[in-house]
Amino acid sequence: MLLSLLLGPTIVAAGPTVTTRDSSSSAVSVSGTVPKDAADAVLRPFVSFSIEFSSFPDFAGNLSQPNKFSNQLLDNLASLQGVKPYIRVGGNTQDFALYDPHLKTGINGTVVPSVSEDYPSIISIGPSFFESYATWPETKFSFGFDMGQNGTKAMNTLLGTAPLACKALANGKIAYWEMGNEPDLFTGDKRPANWTESDYVTEWLSKSQLVKRQIAKACPELAKDEGIKFIAPSFAGISNDLDAVTTWEDGLDDHHDIEINSMHNYIGGADEPGVTLAKTLMNHTSTVASVQQHVNLSSVLNEKGLTKNIPYILGETNSLYHQGKPGLSNSFGAALWGVDFNLYCASQNIRRTHMHQGTDYRYASWQPIQTNKTTIGTKAPYYGNVMVAAMLGGDDSDSDAQVVNLPMAEETDAAYAAYVDGQLSRIALINMVEYNYTGSDETRPVAKYSFLLPGTKEKSLSVQRLMANGSDAITGISWDGWSYNYELKGGEPVRLGNVTIGESVSVDSKGVVELKVPYSSGVILNL
Ligand SMILES: *[C@@H]1O[C@H](CO)[C@@H](O)[C@H](O)[C@H]1NC(C)=O
Ligand SMILES: *[C@@H]1O[C@H](CO)[C@@H](O)[C@H](O)[C@H]1NC(C)=O
Ligand SMILES: *[C@@H]1O[C@H](CO)[C@@H](O)[C@H](O)[C@H]1NC(C)=O
Ligand SMILES: *[C@@H]1O[C@H](CO)[C@@H](O)[C@H](O)[C@H]1NC(C)=O
Ligand SMILES: *[C@@H]1O[C@H](CO)[C@@H](O)[C@H](O)[C@H]1NC(C)=O
Ligand SMILES: *[C@@H]1O[C@H](CO)[C@@H](O)[C@H](O)[C@H]1NC(C)=O
Ligand SMILES: *[C@@H]1O[C@H](CO)[C@@H](O)[C@H](O)[C@H]1NC(C)=O
Numbered sequence: 096m097l098l099s100l101l102l103g104p105t106i107v108a109a110g111p112t113v114t115t116r117d118s119s120s121s122a123v124s125v126s127g128t129v130p131k132d133a134a135d136a137v138l139r140p141f142v143s144f145s146i147e148f149s150s151f152p153d154f155a156g157n158l159s160q161p162n163k164f165s166n167q168l169l170d171n172l173a174s175l176q177g178v179k180p181y182i183r184v185g186g187n188t189q190d191f192a193l194y195d196p197h198l199k200t201g202i203n204g205t206v207v208p209s210v211s212e213d214y215p216s217i218i219s220i221g222p223s224f225f226e227s228y229a230t231w232p233e234t235k236f237s238f239g240f241d242m243g244q245n246g247t248k249a250m251n252t253l254l255g256t257a258p259l260a261c262k263a264l265a266n267g268k269i270a271y272w273e274m275g276n277e278p279d280l281f282t283g284d285k286r287p288a289n290w291t292e293s294d295y296v297t298e299w300l301s302k303s304q305l306v307k308r309q310i311a312k313a314c315p316e317l318a319k320d321e322g323i324k325f326i327a328p329s330f331a332g333i334s335n336d337l338d339a340v341t342t343w344e345d346g347l348d349d350h351h352d353i354e355i356n357s358m359h360n361y362i363g364g365a366d367e368p369g370v371t372l373a374k375t376l377m378n379h380t381s382t383v384a385s386v387q388q389h390v391n392l393s394s395v396l397n398e399k400g401l402t403k404n405i406p407y408i409l410g411e412t413n414s415l416y417h418q419g420k421p422g423l424s425n426s427f428g429a430a431l432w433g434v435d436f437n438l439y440c441a442s443q444n445i446r447r448t449h450m451h452q453g454t455d456y457r458y459a460s461w462q463p464i465q466t467n468k469t470t471i472g473t474k475a476p477y478y479g480n481v482m483v484a485a486m487l488g489g490d491d492s493d494s495d496a497q498v499v500n501l502p503m504a505e506e507t508d509a510a511y512a513a514y515v516d517g518q519l520s521r522i523a524l525i526n527m528v529e530y531n532y533t534g535s536d537e538t539r540p541v542a543k544y545s546f547l548l549p550g551t552k553e554k555s556l557s558v559q560r561l562m563a564n565g566s567d568a569i570t571g572i573s574w575d576g577w578s579y580n581y582e583l584k585g586g587e588p589v590r591l592g593n594v595t596i597g598e599s600v601s602v603d604s605k606g607v608v609e610l611k612v613p614y615s616s617g618v619i620l621n622l
């Protein structure tokens with residue numbers, strides 16, 4: 096239906112007048128080979144998830160009831176990006192979890208509304224919690240230890256869970272270990288008001304060495320073959336109570352066991368006044384500003400030689416902290432934000448992103464079980480994850496993918512080039528002009544773009560679209576005509592009959608290709 100609007104050189108839409116943007120007069124030039132100043136190749140996998148510790152049994156299930164829907168959604172991403180997403184199990188609730196060897200269920204969580212309505216803050220885990228690490232084949236995890244609590248029970252938790260975790264994660268399932276979540280927010284809360292970077296480092300070193308000794312005892316093979324490597328410091332942000340540069344200077348990596356520099360990021364807060372799709376998420380300027388803080392921190396760490404050969408990643412990230420805003424974080428507009436945000440990270444040497452998930456979280460890519468708050472299902476942000484994975488795909492899981500951000504005139508446009516093994520292989524364009532379809536009779540405007548591909552031999556390029564009825568859509572979303580919705584085939588890809596596929600655009604004799612993109616949608620051009 097949309098494509099019928101796209102006939103002819105000028106865009107003529109039936110019905111009310113449409114304002115249509117034409118950026119095609121100045122073609123964006125895209126090099127055929129990777130520019131010298133491009134970011135390093137992304138880590139594989141790039142598209143990864145962080146799952147709230149207390150929600151992990153919901154997402155993964157257990158041995159008697161594995162969550163096959165979640166596994167299917169992870170497999171879909173694997174088939175696009177070559178490797179299944181890495182799963183960091185952690186978050187706020189990792190620092191509330193105490194081990195109870197007598198607990199009959201995986202987890203016993205109690206919500207304390209004054210702390211959060213969204214997750215429990217009194218938590219015990221039992222031995223069967225660790226079954227959840229066994230339900231997804233060929234998946235690597237990071238395990239989040241509780242550093243937030245102190246005292247006998249907390250110490251017994253570290254001593255008691257390390258052997259269970261290493262046994263559950265033996266045989267190639269462990270990616271990294273993690274000690275504590277967002278300790279830069281502990282000062283004056285979980286720790287005294289005078290708690291400093293050096294106090295943190297002392298405590299991190301002592302607790303991480305403690306669990307390393309336990310793991311080496313319980314899982315000598317794993318300790319020998321894969322080593323015991325951490326992600327750290329898992330700070331909530333750049334400007335909280337602890338400074339990341341000081342933390343590394345104070346000796347966080349004294350034992351040379353940190354393999355990944357993990358920081359967290361949210362674009363804004365769900366309860367912040369004035370947060371909207373158009374202003375906060377579907378806004379390339381806002382995404383650039385948010386990521387720039389990490390680029391700056393990373394460059395200071397590099398200049399000081401503090402994180403040599405330690406890749407910078409976002410170990411927990413999503414749109415709006417406090418678990419997202421209803422109608423916003425779960426909309427198609429947020430999926431488009433996710434594409435821009437993730438590809439921009441990839442273009443800036445942020446080499447992996449773990450999108451944070453939790454049961455009933457508004458920004459979640461999927462709801463793994465039915466609850467009385469949220470319907471089980473694939474949610475809009477997942478389709479953004481899919482487009483990112485498609486953009487980064489390679490011929491095999493070893494191929495290098497590098498992403499370059501292409502300059503665009505408007506902050507509602509974002510474009511990227513992906514180079515696989517050095518050669519231009521895809522161009523992504525995201526139009527983020529908000530188009531509401533509910534309560535609007537306005538015909539959906541279409542923007543026109545053009546790219547100049549010097550030296551290309553291709554005569555025509557195939558087009559794949561990330562599509563929904565509008566930025567406010569929360570259902571009916573598709574990638575290249577595929578739906579991954581639960582209600583169709585439990586998350587397996589299903590080709591929809593009502594979406595155009597198999598489209599292509601021609602490259603003219605000068606190497607110019609023109610692309611028409613409905614407002615609030617995304618496209619990949621394949622070379
Ligand atoms: C396994 O999961 C099911 C479904 O959530 C639950 O009823 C059962 O108690 C779990 N088993 C254990 C041992 O935790
Ligand atoms: C679960 O935790 C609550 C709150 O601490 C406690 O009252 C309850 O007895 C616990 N249930 C089990 C089965 O341990
Ligand atoms: C930090 O505060 C605690 C009380 O919360 C106090 O006992 C301790 O002496 C203080 N440490 C320093 C170095 O000021
Ligand atoms: C918590 O325990 C660690 C390790 O024993 C210790 O270094 C730290 O000072 C303790 N912090 C508090 C606030 O008790
Ligand atoms: C986009 O974000 C930038 C930076 O936060 C802000 O200055 C600008 O006003 C935003 N644009 C819109 C349309 O709200
Ligand atoms: C990043 O660093 C540059 C140069 O020092 C500075 O101008 C800019 O404000 C910084 N941006 C952020 C978001 O920290
Ligand atoms: C919704 O589910 C929660 C968790 O299972 C339960 O505690 C609560 O009572 C339920 N609320 C309603 C209205 O059924």
Ligand SMILES: *[C@@H]1O[C@H](CO)[C@@H](O)[C@H](O)[C@H]1NC(C)=O
Nearest residue numbers: 371373528529530531535567
């Ligand atoms: C779309 O809907 C939102 C929420 O109702 C509203 O704030 C926004 O202004 C609308 N945008 C357009 C372009 O009409």
Ligand SMILES: *[C@@H]1O[C@H](CO)[C@@H](O)[C@H](O)[C@H]1NC(C)=O
Nearest residue numbers: 096563564568569570571572
């Ligand atoms: C999208 O628009 C089509 C055509 O108007 C309509 O049939 C379909 O129900 C809409 N989908 C959603 C999820 O609203």
Ligand SMILES: *[C@@H]1O[C@H](CO)[C@@H](O)[C@H](O)[C@H]1NC(C)=O
Nearest residue numbers: 564570571572591592593594
């Ligand atoms: C296409 O079909 C799906 C599944 O029935 C639906 O959710 C979606 O809204 C439809 N899209 C359009 C554009 O009609």
